[in-house]
Amino acid sequence: MSDLLISAQGLRKQFRSGNEPVTVFDGLSLDLGRGESLALIGRSGSGKSTLLNVLCGLEWPDAGSLRILGESFEAQSHPHGRAETLWGELRRRRVGVVFQETNLMPALSLLDNVRLRSRLANRDETPCRDWLERLGIGELADRYPDQVSGGQRQRAALAMVFAMQPDLILADEPTGSLDRRTAEEVAEVLFNLQSRHGCGLILATHDTELAERCDRTLDLGHRQAR
Amino acid sequence: MTVFSALTSHYRRHPLQLFALAVMILLATMLWTGVHHLTSQARASLDQSEAAVAERRQVVRADGQPVSVTDFAYLRREGLCVMPWLEVSGPDTGRVVGIDPLAAACFGTDTDAEAPWQGELNGQPFVDISEATGRAGGQASLSLLIDRSESAEPMPAGYRTAPFSVGPDTGELGESFLLNLDALGVLVLLITALLVRSVYLLGLAQRRDSLALLRRFGVPPRRIRRLLVLELSLLALVCILPGVWLGRLLAAMLGDGFGRALEGLFDAPLYAGQGGGWLMPVGIMLAVVLAACLVDFLGPMLRVLLPHEKSRRWWPPALLGAGLGLSTLVESLPALFLGVALVFVAVGLWLPGLIGGFAEARARRTRDPLARWRYRELSVLVRRLALPLVALQFAMAMVLAVQALVTTFESTFDRWLAQRLAADFYIEVPPQADIDPAGAWLAERIPDAGGQWHRVIRGTATLAGGTEGSDTQVDVLAIAPVGPLVTDWRLLEATGDAWPKLAAGNGLMVNEQLARRQALDIGESLTVRLAGQTVELPILAIYPDYGRPAGELLLGAAILPTEFSPTFRSLSVSPGAMSIDGVTSQLRGIWQQEQLTVRDNRSVKALATVIFDQTFLLTRAMTLLTLVLAAAALLLMGWVFFSTRAGYFRLLVVWGMSRGQAARQLTRLSVTLTGLVALLALPLGVWLTWVLVHRINPLAFGWSLPMAVYPGFWLELGVLSLAIGLSIAWLMRRQLLHGNPAPAHANASIGGER
Numbered sequence: 001m002s003d004l005l006i007s008a009q010g011l012r013k014q015f016r017s018g019n020e021p022v023t024v025f026d027g028l029s030l031d032l033g034r035g036e037s038l039a040l041i042g043r044s045g046s047g048k049s050t051l052l053n054v055l056c057g058l059e060w061p062d063a064g065s066l067r068i069l070g071e072s073f074e075a076q077s078h079p080h081g082r083a084e085t086l087w088g089e090l091r092r093r094r095v096g097v098v099f100q101e102t103n104l105m106p107a108l109s110l111l112d113n114v115r116l117r118s119r120l121a122n123r124d125e126t127p128c129r130d131w132l133e134r135l136g137i138g139e140l141a142d143r144y145p146d147q148v149s150g151g152q153r154q155r156a157a158l159a160m161v162f163a164m165q166p167d168l169i170l171a172d173e174p175t176g177s178l179d180r181r182t183a184e185e186v187a188e189v190l191f192n193l194q195s196r197h198g199c200g201l202i203l204a205t206h207d208t209e210l211a212e213r214c215d216r217t218l219d220l221g222h223r224q225a226r
Numbered sequence: 227m228t229v230f231s232a233l234t235s236h237y238r239r240h241p242l243q244l245f246a247l248a249v250m251i252l253l254a255t256m257l258w259t260g261v262h263h264l265t266s267q268a269r270a271s272l273d274q275s276e277a278a279v280a281e282r283r284q285v286v287r288a289d290g291q292p293v294s295v296t297d298f299a300y301l302r303r304e305g306l307c308v309m310p311w312l313e314v315s316g317p318d319t320g321r322v323v324g325i326d327p328l329a330a331a332c333f334g335t336d337t338d339a340e341a342p343w344q345g346e347l348n349g350q351p352f353v354d355i356s357e358a359t360g361r362a363g364g365q366a367s368l369s370l371l372i373d374r375s376e377s378a379e380p381m382p383a384g385y386r387t388a389p390f391s392v393g394p395d396t397g398e399l400g401e402s403f404l405l406n407l408d409a410l411g412v413l414v415l416l417i418t419a420l421l422v423r424s425v426y427l428l429g430l431a432q433r434r435d436s437l438a439l440l441r442r443f444g445v446p447p448r449r450i451r452r453l454l455v456l457e458l459s460l461l462a463l464v465c466i467l468p469g470v471w472l473g474r475l476l477a478a479m480l481g482d483g484f485g486r487a488l489e490g491l492f493d494a495p496l497y498a499g500q501g502g503g504w505l506m507p508v509g510i511m512l513a514v515v516l517a518a519c520l521v522d523f524l525g526p527m528l529r530v531l532l533p534h535e536k537s538r539r540w541w542p543p544a545l546l547g548a549g550l551g552l553s554t555l556v557e558s559l560p561a562l563f564l565g566v567a568l569v570f571v572a573v574g575l576w577l578p579g580l581i582g583g584f585a586e587a588r589a590r591r592t593r594d595p596l597a598r599w600r601y602r603e604l605s606v607l608v609r610r611l612a613l614p615l616v617a618l619q620f621a622m623a624m625v626l627a628v629q630a631l632v633t634t635f636e637s638t639f640d641r642w643l644a645q646r647l648a649a650d651f652y653i654e655v656p657p658q659a660d661i662d663p664a665g666a667w668l669a670e671r672i673p674d675a676g677g678q679w680h681r682v683i684r685g686t687a688t689l690a691g692g693t694e695g696s697d698t699q700v701d702v703l704a705i706a707p708v709g710p711l712v713t714d715w716r717l718l719e720a721t722g723d724a725w726p727k728l729a730a731g732n733g734l735m736v737n738e739q740l741a742r743r744q745a746l747d748i749g750e751s752l753t754v755r756l757a758g759q760t761v762e763l764p765i766l767a768i769y770p771d772y773g774r775p776a777g778e779l780l781l782g783a784a785i786l787p788t789e790f791s792p793t794f795r796s797l798s799v800s801p802g803a804m805s806i807d808g809v810t811s812q813l814r815g816i817w818q819q820e821q822l823t824v825r826d827n828r829s830v831k832a833l834a835t836v837i838f839d840q841t842f843l844l845t846r847a848m849t850l851l852t853l854v855l856a857a858a859a860l861l862l863m864g865w866v867f868f869s870t871r872a873g874y875f876r877l878l879v880v881w882g883m884s885r886g887q888a889a890r891q892l893t894r895l896s897v898t899l900t901g902l903v904a905l906l907a908l909p910l911g912v913w914l915t916w917v918l919v920h921r922i923n924p925l926a927f928g929w930s931l932p933m934a935v936y937p938g939f940w941l942e943l944g945v946l947s948l949a950i951g952l953s954i955a956w957l958m959r960r961q962l963l964h965g966n967p968a969p970a971h972a973n974a975s976i977g978g979e980r
Contacts, residue, residue: 058880084884092882102873107602108595116595120881125595 004067005168005200006032006055011064012075013050024050028064030218034167037194037201039211042220048204051220052170055202056095057087069094069167093121096161096199100173103157104145110156111141114163121164131159135189151182155189162193168200175210187213229445230453236433243432244461246862250425251465251515252472254418257855258514259473259507261414261848284311284390285370285381292821293370297385304382307332307373311390312355312366324355333373367821386657388823412563413624414852415514416570417617421859423518424613426458428863431610455519462515470507476851542579546572553917559925566917570620573910577619578612581605581902596891603871604895610867611899614860618900618950619907621849621856622943626911628849629939631918632842634932641716641770643835647827648711649678649798651806653813654823661795664816668799668809669707677802680705680712683783684794689744690753690760700740701776702756706783711798719748720767731785733766740777741768754779757789770932857950861957864896868958875962889959896958897951904947908940 011028014021024047032038040048053059055068066073071086091097104113114128132138135155140148145156154174161169174190175183187210194201203214211217237244285301285308287293301308312324371390381387430437440450545568552565582605589601608615655661661681668679683704688697705712708729717724718738727733734754736746746752748765763785771778801809810822878888912935919933 056880088879088882088884090882091880097880102877105599105602105874105877107606108599112595112598116599117881119595120878120883 003034004031005034005036005069006030006202007067008055009065011051011054011061011066013047013054013059014062025220026063028220032168032200032202034200035195035198036216037191037203037214039214039217040202040204040220041206041208041211041217044206046220048220049172052097052172052202052204056091056097056170057084093164094167096164096166096169098154098157098161098169098171098174100176103160104153106145109142109144110137110148110152110159113145113156114160117160118163123164128159128163131163132156135159149182151178151186154178154182154186158186158190158193162197165197166199168202169194170202172204173206174203175207176205183207183210229440229449230456232440233433233436233450233453234457236436240432243429243866246866247425247429248461248465250421250859250862251462252469253855253858254421254425255466255469255507255511256472256476257851258415258418258511259470260476260851261411261473262507263474263477264844264848265411283372283374283387285372285385286388288384288386291819293368295368298368298370301370301382301385302329306382307376308370309333309372310355311369311371312359313369324357324359326355413570413620414848415510416567417620417624417852417856418511419514419518420574420613420617420620421856422462422515423521424611424617424859424863426454426518427613428866429458430454432866451522455516458515458519459512462512466508466511466515469511470504473507542572542575545569545575553921557925559922562917562921562925566914569913570910573906574616574620577616577903577906578608580906581608581615581899584902600891600895603874604898606871607864607867607895607899611860611863614856614863615899615903618853618856618860619903619910621853622904622907622947623910623914625849625853625946626907626939626943627914627918628845629942630911630915630934630936632845633936634919634934636839636842637934638932640835643831645715645771647831648714648800649680650800650826650828651798651809652825652827653797653799653810655681655795655797656817656819656822659817659819661797664797664813665706667812667816668797671804671812672799672801672809675802675804677800677804678709678711679797679799680707680709681783682794682796682798683786683790683792685786685790685792687779688755689777690755697755698744698777701778702781702786703778704781704783704786708782711800712780715769717767717769721748721764724766727766728780728782731782733764735767735769735780736765737769737771737778737780739771740779741765743777752779756785757787757791759787759789761785853946857953860900860950861954864954865957865961868961872958872961885963889955889962892958892962893952893955896954897948900947900951900954901944904943907943911943 008031009029012026013024014026015024016022028051030038040051042048050059054061054066057073061075063075065075069090071090073083073086104110105116108116110132111129114131115125118125118128129138129141132141135158137148137152137155137159140152140156145153148156157174169190171190175186178186190201191213201214203210205211285293285297285306287297295310298308298310309329310324310326369390372387437450441447549565549568549570549572552561553569554565556562556565585601585605585608589598589605592598592601655664661683665681672679683702685702685704686699687702689700690697706729708725713725717735718741721727721733724733724735728735734752736752740746746765746768748767750765751762752765753760753762763781769780797813799806799809806824806826810824814820814822875888875892878891879885883891915935916933
């Protein structure tokens with residue numbers, strides 16, 4: 001298997017605002033290797049979240065080609081049929097997604113959230129509690145999301161992602177709603193685990209310090225890779 | 227910007243939510259107005275039809291000769307208020323009744339409904355008597371109707387009064403049915419109130435954030451509540467008027483068939499259609515809307531009365547106990563209705579807790595985290611949609627009860643008709659005529675023609691020593707010969723060979739009401755005084771006699787003493803191969819009477835069946851309409867509510883489920899929800915049927931219908947709940963498939979509830 005997790009060429013994404021097409025990005029290309037981390041930066045509306053959605057198959061590019069974890073996808077208006085099944089399989093087992101909020105089911109305890117995510121990924125559910133322990137929230141395992149702090153919720157979201165043993169993690173402002181100190185703690189956990197498990201990481205963030213911890217950054221505002 | 231405009235600004239950003247609220251109020255108004263209008267129209271129409279066919283009095287000649295215009299002129303000159311009724315029938319004219327409105331002017335208006343001769347004579351067959359005379363090429367018969375108030379007065383020499391009837395008297399069967407319709411109308415109003423209340427709460431839930439913001443800006447909560455009430459009242463005013471109009475339109479559309487049936491039956495435009503005022507439905511709906519909002523103000527009072535959470539928990543069982551106790555034990559209709567209301571309130575309070583408890587228990591028991599999530603979502607869904615779910619449960623219970631009730635009424639009505647109108651024709655025996663030669667002739671000829679007959683003698687008797695130790699006067703129905711016209715009656719309880727023993731004079735039968743009141747059982751002996759003679763006879767059977775609360779004994783005519791003075795005598799005849807004209811002609815000859823009163827029971831039966839079928843159809847349509855509205859309310863509110871939970875289903879898609887799989891989770895959720903509601907509606911529906919049949923009817927009329935439960939309806943209800951659940955899932959699925967792909971805002975507003 002190639003060490004290249006993502007290879008995207010000439011991606012274009014447009015929305016319609018009324019009758020006017022609005023281009024979010026056009027001619028965008030990027031690569032990501034195993035164990036590598038990439039920060040997507042840029043002002044609000046520059047297309048960071050949209051690009052992450054495209055990279056996990058929740059949205060579809062209007063043009064360009066995408067090869068991700070060995071599977072090739074061509075541009076089309078909506079993912080359906082085999083492409084949708086394939087994307088589903090990738091997200092289920094190999095691509096972990098973390099959002100700024102809404103990563104947990106409010107009706108389930110933190111432990112049950114991790115178990116549910118593992119079950120969907122067909123992973124062993126036994127180490128779920130261990131993952132919560134490793135993320136420092138083992139004693140909160142039976143609490144519900146609304147009974148813990150924002151930082152603890154994001155740790156639980158990371159526990160869910162790592163419990164599924166992903167090849168690639170896509171994180172959209174994972175520390176955006178946290179205070180500075182908690183954000184640093186969560187980021188620490190994220191980068192530690194990512195480097196220990198050798199999975200790829202793409203991070204959309206406004207936080208320049210967080211972006212600088214990544215191997216590379218891609219400024220979508222100026223489309224400039226460093 | 228004022229506080230009010232800040233409050234309503236929510237709807238400027240979310241016009242669909244405002245539309246949903248408006249549609250709910252409009253539909254709820256339409257439903258109740260439609261049901262109310264149909265019920266009142268059905269009542270008015272049945273009243274009118276009964277008035278049209280109700281037994282009146284006529285003046286006949288004592289010598290049995292038909293009355294003529296000379297008799298009319300003589301009686302009027304004697305100062306009697308009589309009116310000519312000329313009935314003409316022929317192949318070309320059909321049935322035409324000529325009446326004289328001028329002569330009818332002296333008739334009192336003591337009946338509730340308008341008599342057919344009042345008002346304009348623009349309908350067939352009621353025409354002016356001069357016109358009827360012109361058409362009298364076919365058979366014509368003149369009758370002289372007398373005003374009720376004068377019928378008790380002594381008649382001039384040579385004349386007497388006699389009953390005059392043109393159709394079936396449904397007795398209290400129709401009244402009973404209408405009382406049940408009224409009870410169901412109240413239930414529909416309750417469901418409507420629940421729907422309006424749920425709409426109001428939904429409006430609050432949608433704007434929780436905006437309201438919190440206003441409070442933070444220093445606006446007092448009381449002012450916010452007042453403004454919300456004002457807002458809803460304005461919205462209600464705007465929606466109630468078209469709702470009432472639509473309800474009346476709906477009632478007119480549904481009632482059209484009913485009206486046609488009535489007109490076909492009585493040949494007169496009896497169905498009032500668009501009559502009735504607007505003020506009452508508008509006023510009642512406004513009151514319902516305001517009550518739905520103002521019930522919140524009771525909250526603080528309740529908290530004062532019941533300060534502890536624990537004491538509030540005892541409310542539903544306490545209400546249920548009180549309701550069940552009242553509805554089982556009391557002997558007054560208002561208290562019984564209060565009991566029913568209490569049971570419904572208790573069940574309504576309990577439903578969310580019951581389903582929530584079930585979901586929580588299942589969630590705890592299962593090891594599958596996906597199933598656990600589904601049960602927990604179910605629990606949230608039940609809490610958020612509690613009111614429309616309760617409304618749906620009530621509507622389902624009502625449908626069950628009405629289906630069972632209507633089916634019971636239908637079969638009862640069929641049996642009632644079969645019992646009352648067993649023979650094809652009914653011939654009244656003139657007062658002075660000797661019934662025996664007529665009986666001998668019928669006994670000789672009718673069986674040979676493959677027909678059946680019996681004579682009926684009615685009178686009164688006295689039962690010695692009833693339950694209260696005193697003598698009781700009862701009606702007597704004596705029949706001879708005892709043949710298939712009666713032996714096909716359904717008996718509630720009977721000894722072996724009841725009919726042969728009755729024919730042989732070795733016993734008697736009692737009607738259900740007498741058996742109930744005197745606590746009589748088969749096999750017991752009754753001491754009966756008939757025309758001064760005392761006989762002791764065993765009870766052979768108890769027969770149903772729906773709609774007739776008086777006690778009655780059925781005897782073989784042979785045991786009547788010769789001194790027995792009948793109040794009425796008739797012959798019931800199914801002539802078989804013979805023509806009824808041949809029979810009546812022979813009887814006229816035997817009795818030397820020019821005119822006989824003959825009623826065609828077949829046409830009476832057919833017409834009565836048509837009118838009742840239409841009434842039953844309407845009732846079913848109304849209840850189904852209620853169910854459709856309750857389902858639509860759940861659909862609409864489920865759709866609005868789901869917009870706050872859709873994020874979690876999208877999370878499943880993010881975690882690798884296909885949208886189809888996530889939608890299937892949604893379908894399982896909604897079908898489980900509606901299925902559980904249907905399951906809980908089942909006992910409530912059966913209980914409501916029991917109350918209507920065994921409590922309300924006996925209390926109101928002193929008699930009871932047989933109660934039947936129809937498991938087929940339960941199955942239908944199951945299918946219906948499945949259809950509602952699938953519809954909700956389909957609507958929500960559209961949101962899931964077409965919405966934002968990422969669950970970015972699922973925690974906003976109330977979406978984070980667990």
